[in-house]
Amino acid sequence: MMKEIISKYINESTNQMISYAEFMELALYHPEHGYYIREKQKIGKEGDFYTTSNVSDVYGKLIGKWYAKNYQTLGLEPAICEVGAGNGRFARAFVQGWNEIDAALLTYCIVETSPYHRTLQGQELEELKNVKFVHANAFTETEMAEGLVFSNELFDAFPVHVIEKKQGIIHEVFIGCENEQFKEIMVPLENEKIISFLNEQELEVAEGQRMEIPLAMEPFIQSISEHLAKGIIVTVDYGYTKEEWKHPSRRLGSLRGYYQHQMHHDVLQHPGEMDITSHVHFDALITLGEKHGLGFLQKMRQDEYLMLLGILDELAEHHDPNPFSETSKRNRAIRSLILPGGISQSFHVVIQGKGLSLPDSKLF
Secondary structure, three states, X not given: OHHHHHHHHHHOOHHHOEEHHHHHHHHHHOOOOOOOOOOOOOEOOOOOEOOHHHXXXXXXXXXXXXXXXXXXXXOOOOEEEEEOOOOOHHHHHHHHHHHHHOOOOEEEEEEOOOHHHHHHHHHHHOOOOOEEEEEEOOHHHHOOOEEEEEEEOOHHHOOOXXXXXXXXXXXXXXXXXXXXXXXXXXXXXXXXXXXXXHHHOOOOOOOOOEEEEOOOHHHHHHHHHHXXXXXXXXXXXXXXXXXHHOOHHHOOOOOEXXXXXXXXXXXXXXXXXXXXEOOEEHHHHHHHHHHOOOEEEEEEEHHHHHHHHOHHHHOOOOOOOOOOOHHHHXXXXXXXXXXXXXXXXXXXXXXXXXXOOOOHHHOO
């Protein structure tokens, strides 16, 4: 179904081709058949990928406890906005962690456009106490002026443009359709916004190198900053710095598809049924934040972040010989989050702030 919708869109477009960003917007966010909108399990064993919050509830609880201990010192309200809450497991764990530390009523805003995910979140969160949930389609609708803004694997799912340098000329890669199959079309770069992004970020594109350009990042960051008077922004994702983009191993770009836990380099297959992601431009996230009033505080690997939050204190002190007990399962999950080679070493945490006078050394 999604393939026919995209094919029709291409055939009706100027020059009968669309950008990768348009392709991803349709494949992932079409209001009826988009991957993130469809009623399909996406996270976990029966889905297409795992997230950290799905590995263990300890993750969300740790962050909930940290915020409960620090929001008053930071001069913030007892409020959080999670952008893209998935199945709701992080939200549930965060509230549970919060309630272990603080009795104040927590306002928990969830920005979620998928009706299916909203249903899952409702099932996951319905019995929680001492919390007021606010659901919205965009951050602007939450009316949250102060607090914590949190996202986990959000920016990697933003639609991106794709460029490639060929014979000394930077091209944008478009998508066409021929014989009912999608194909790439190379066109010398004309998009002024992409050119400005490359110049502002001082990105060098080597001969034969392909790179994703996240033009949707800036308006999102700008919207957060314009509507948040005072707060701390915690972004968890995988990505590269400018220097890391230069490494020869990145020459083919980072655009990937995930379908039934298998990675696919050809993201034009299975539209609407496959997750499509790209690595985040961390330097752009930081500099664009500063451009729009979000001060950079810290960047670290996720395992380092979890250590600062006190994850080692969560390990049960006693040894349970039963490997199938809840204690043993929980301890294994905690170790998987901090051991070398584990999931956390692939993720980084970027912390930004607005209106805070507290030095970053006081965050933990």
